Amino acid sequence: MEEKEELSLEELGEEIVEAVKTRNAAKIKDIFETIPNIDIAEAIEDVDDVNVYIYIFRVVKSEYTAEFFAELDPEIQEKIINALTDKELVELTKNSFADDITDTLEEMPANVVSRVLKACPKDIRQDVNYLLNFKDNTAGSVMTTEYLEMKDTTTIKDAIKIIRDKGRDAETIYTIFVRDSTRTLVGTVDLDELIFADEDAKLEEIMNRDFVTCNADDDQEEVANMFKRYDLNAMAVVNKENKIIGIITIDDVVDIIVEEATEDIAHLAAVSTMDEPYLKTPTLKLVLKCVPWIIVLMILQVFSAMILSSFETAISQFAILAVFTPLIMDAGGNSGGQTTTMIVRSLSLEEFEGKDYGKVVWKELRVASVIGLIVSSFAFGWLMFEMSVGIINTDSINDIGGNFYGNVALVSLLVASTLFVTMLISRLVGCSLPFLAKLIKLDPAVVCGPITTTMVDIISLITYFLLWTQVLAPIIFK
Amino acid sequence: MEEKEELSLEELGEEIVEAVKTRNAAKIKDIFETIPNIDIAEAIEDVDDVNVYIYIFRVVKSEYTAEFFAELDPEIQEKIINALTDKELVELTKNSFADDITDTLEEMPANVVSRVLKACPKDIRQDVNYLLNFKDNTAGSVMTTEYLEMKDTTTIKDAIKIIRDKGRDAETIYTIFVRDSTRTLVGTVDLDELIFADEDAKLEEIMNRDFVTCNADDDQEEVANMFKRYDLNAMAVVNKENKIIGIITIDDVVDIIVEEATEDIAHLAAVSTMDEPYLKTPTLKLVLKCVPWIIVLMILQVFSAMILSSFETAISQFAILAVFTPLIMDAGGNSGGQTTTMIVRSLSLEEFEGKDYGKVVWKELRVASVIGLIVSSFAFGWLMFEMSVGIINTDSINDIGGNFYGNVALVSLLVASTLFVTMLISRLVGCSLPFLAKLIKLDPAVVCGPITTTMVDIISLITYFLLWTQVLAPIIFK
Structure with missing residues (x-):
């Protein structure tokens, strides 16, 4: 299976570059509709020519390119941002999630950050500014601010209507967070429960009251352990008054679990934390990750x-x-x-x-x-x-x-x-x-x-x- | 956060035992409605008296107890199975998923296995028998056979109706698998796409064609890597003719990722695979996990x-x-x-x-x-x-x-x-x-x-x- 995949990734890369060269927009569009974004990003990861990416961004619908952009390496992201027109940048940010934009900006120089923030729609800009403030490895740093929150007295019928209207901007619609009149989080409703429920019932009648939450400054590893323990799809991050300030979804948790395990494995072997894949880590950085411990152990x-x-x-x-x-x-x-x-x-x-x-x-x-x-x-x-x-x-x-x-x-x-x-x-x-x-x-x-x-x-x-x-x-x- | 939780787990255990002693059914019911099953299972994990569990199974609705049962230790599970009447066992299996029953039976003696299989509804029994055949650590061993598969010509309206009718028996309704007239898997539809789609459209118009699949004998670690790579909620397991034979869901993948990382960590430190938590591993088993490598290294x-x-x-x-x-x-x-x-x-x-x-x-x-x-x-x-x-x-x-x-x-x-x-x-x-x-x-x-x-x-x-x-x-x- 691997073999086949890997081969086709190389071929895919050549196909894409060829299609860009021959200005074959239909071909590019077809590739983005039938192949996962991460595979496309990896297939052309060695392509340094920013014009290839710009052509792709101009011919493919921005609902595809926003996710594709998030999968690219920071250096290419920076080049693309610099090459896009202001109007194109607005289009790109409009279709991105605030937490993806935050992740991108954390690696960018100040002038790029300010240009992107200017291009963001106002609500996303506020969210990104807010998210940029949380310390690495905390729940706050991985949460997103795009979620569905409804009042406990909302009927199922209205809830489904709200989902249809606003759900596209939310990171997940599989878990809906329910608050009372004081904006306190009082329950969660899974989308499947909503589907099975009586249209005229109220959310408070069907919501789970046995939900768990975390705080923005909790360690991300603790949060991941809670997801594992309770088999969650999404979890609310709340402030001291139990009001929801963001949510964390299972796809982020999968990354956290892998990241934390890799960190433990590296540390146990006296290697400093690896924050990028081995082959992408520059030689000198690898040296710096290993040498200090060899020397400390020699001194001891x-x-x-x-x-x-x-x-x-x-x-x-x-x-x-x-x-x-x-x-x-x-x-x-x-x-x-x-x-x-x-x-x-x-x-x-x-x-x-x-x-x-x-x-x-x-x-x-x-x-x-x-x-x-x-x-x-x-x-x-x-x-x-x-x-x-x-x-x-x-x-x-x-x-x-x-x-x-x-x-x-x-x-x-x-x-x-x-x-x-x-x-x-x-x-x-x-x-x-x-x-x-x-x-x-x-x-x-x-x-x-x-x-x-x-x-x-x-x-x-x-x-x-x-x-x-x-x-x-x-x-x-x- | 931890401190509070841990304390309340102990108190919770005492509360439950007390409620069982005083035959306070209302209290027990309330606990099962407001507290996650895993917390309840852990709170009373030191309770060996099978009568406590039997009382719980008799007063709490079986939709709660089936999941609760899956969280218990194998020894207690075996005692409970032996203590339940045939009728109660039927009720329990009816509300369980085939993959949970399979996991339980893998640890049980033959007579218990045959009694449980007899109690299962026919369709679940077939699935369990099928699942019991897959080798450990393969995609087949973690997949479940309860999923929603629909024809590509089904309309959105009909699809939602099918979900309402049959969705309760499926492990997930968040991903629907779409087949063509030859029963070949041709696409997937996420529930959110269904919610946003036009009622009269057909599944083939909105389905993702860029889905990924695995085979039953693929290594579970490879499957987990694909979930991570493609941010999946569920993945189809297919046979050689690309017909779906089961699905794997994200909650199982979280467990796989943790398990595989723990295995790597143990092996790198020359400890044999740990298949149970440290404190629950008997002294002699711990010795056997460590001693062989010390001796091999000494010989080398x-x-x-x-x-x-x-x-x-x-x-x-x-x-x-x-x-x-x-x-x-x-x-x-x-x-x-x-x-x-x-x-x-x-x-x-x-x-x-x-x-x-x-x-x-x-x-x-x-x-x-x-x-x-x-x-x-x-x-x-x-x-x-x-x-x-x-x-x-x-x-x-x-x-x-x-x-x-x-x-x-x-x-x-x-x-x-x-x-x-x-x-x-x-x-x-x-x-x-x-x-x-x-x-x-x-x-x-x-x-x-x-x-x-x-x-x-x-x-x-x-x-x-x-x-x-x-x-x-x-x-x-x-």
Whole structure:
């Protein structure tokens, strides 16, 4: 399926450019009527010549081009705005939704913004100015101001008439918001309920009273979770007096969910937020998204380097100690990463919250003990095997003399015991830091990985070398 | 907002149990009319007494309880099915959607399945039997068979009449699917277009011809990406003859998107797929999701242990070498992880596909070179600083005599050069493996992390020790 689609996108691009060249208006019109706008936008995304777009805008009906425009890359949008006449710009904005215009303008220089705003019809201009004020990632920044609101005493018959008259300007007509005489939101009516209802009934008789709302400064991720939880099509954004100020629709929520998941995934891998597709991100921007964390982690590594270097004498005497430090540090890092990831994702999906910390720690204590036992038992056997069959060079064990297998067992025991401690600490730290981060309002996905790894490295290495110098070395070298 | 909700959920649970105890049917009815089903289901999720549920099912109208039932945990669902009379079961299934019944039955023992199927109305039973045959994670497994399909010659007036008559049994009435006389799907009509259209027009005059469809065995993730791309409310699932066999609606897609993102996140952190919320997953199941990967990674570590141990003599002579191996291995692991994560996510979102591999490698070559230069320059300076001021114990450098700062510089240069190679290799391997995994139909998120780390560890360690033994040691010890 993909293959076919992708092929036809390239062909489609060539067809469009060809049709523009030959001034084949009928062909262009036909393409816009039979192919989704996003496919057309993508098919010609490599076309830089603004005249191609201008020709399209002049021959295709503006009800198609407004949506098509919204799908284009910001650079092309800017070029088009500059190339359109004032009259054409008025036509374009008239057929656009206020939230789409707002999204476009957020990326434009001031002179373009003011030209577009001038071209907007007055009501849209007011809405755009209003929407431009909300902070990124809040409900306010994704809401739209074009919705249908009716009084609770409206009859079904009148409601349908209002929909027919004004519905075209609304972002959705599938959910109608019902207010009482004080303009307070008191219910919602889904279009299907309206279709099935008795013509003379009033909205208040059929409306859902169990609707949910959000505030303009709520985090968009919380809003998305509510859509998922309640299977909503649209949700009202209300002010403190429970009066509706905008709505959020499911198509915006789908984008939010994908965006927030991508953000969590990037942050958990120590990459800064990706706000554009990989191939469209410039090389230097990619570098800047990755390098800071590599360097931060390198700086944090100083603690393990300090510990390792302070045991240099032990390492010189018995170099096999150095062979197993990466194994211990990696196991700790992986295990802490597993825990942090699960907790961060659960917090994102609101499966639990701050007050559940006790339950989580209690669960992790049990999980970590079992994992610690399994991993350290396995490691003991595996290292015994590795060293006995000679996969690993055991010169340093041979050099100290004594019972070879006894010493191999002691070294394996050293690593195994350290791993047990490492598993416990990594899971407890790994599950606690996300809660702590949330408490002090930091993004758990960003801060937890590096700090967990560093703390676990420090504790594991100290355990390892102290166990060696204080307990096992005296036995082996006695 | 959360705080309030959470509190009231607990109180709500107590209220419901109290109302059931006092046989307060009015109260129960009122709760079901004013509070979303999912909140009620969650409020009493800890209530194990099946009699509470049975009382609810007997007093509340079945149009509410069918949806409420779908939100309950499988164990409680099973208890309820066993406790309901045949007549009550018929009532429950009559008001349920075929896809919800299918989801429930997938988790039930055979005797429960057969009892429920017997209770279903004939048409629903056929649909459920049909739906039970599709493989998990395919479009067929999430589709529903209750939709509105009309002929292209139907008038708007008749269409609205059909919706009023049959719409209640459909999963959505917001999208109507239009077929021609050969039963081939030829278009879709959104309910809002119907509302605005002329009563006597025919569906074929107003239908969208630029609709998209999928097949029953398409991956659900691909379907979700199409919903996102085309801002759909519903999509038809068609067979090879382009005849509609089911539909998928946006509320199912929201769940798919969240599920697929959670799966990617878990796999990237080397955790097996989480199919239930963290706190509801039993301890042993959590252990089983984490332990295998820790052990696999430990086994893969044997390669770096072999390399390290084969250079034990070098380490014994100059222990500071062992101090920097974790730094190099961690930097490689982190850098590879960053790349793999970005590529895996982009592949999931279908930002690019197999044939874009060349573009990606070329981009990574540039990104990796710049990152390599920055990271190795920084590391050189940082290690010079660490060793010069004595944060790190430099006894082994002092021991070999000669020019201390010259030797510190040489060691820093050794680590810095290795890091340059590490950055290049980690990003090239990290970006290539996901493509390779996709090519041989493995889940990139699962297999790439461990293999990248292992390969990068091997190459980095060999580079590090060969540079030392072949190039720098001869200079220092000359």
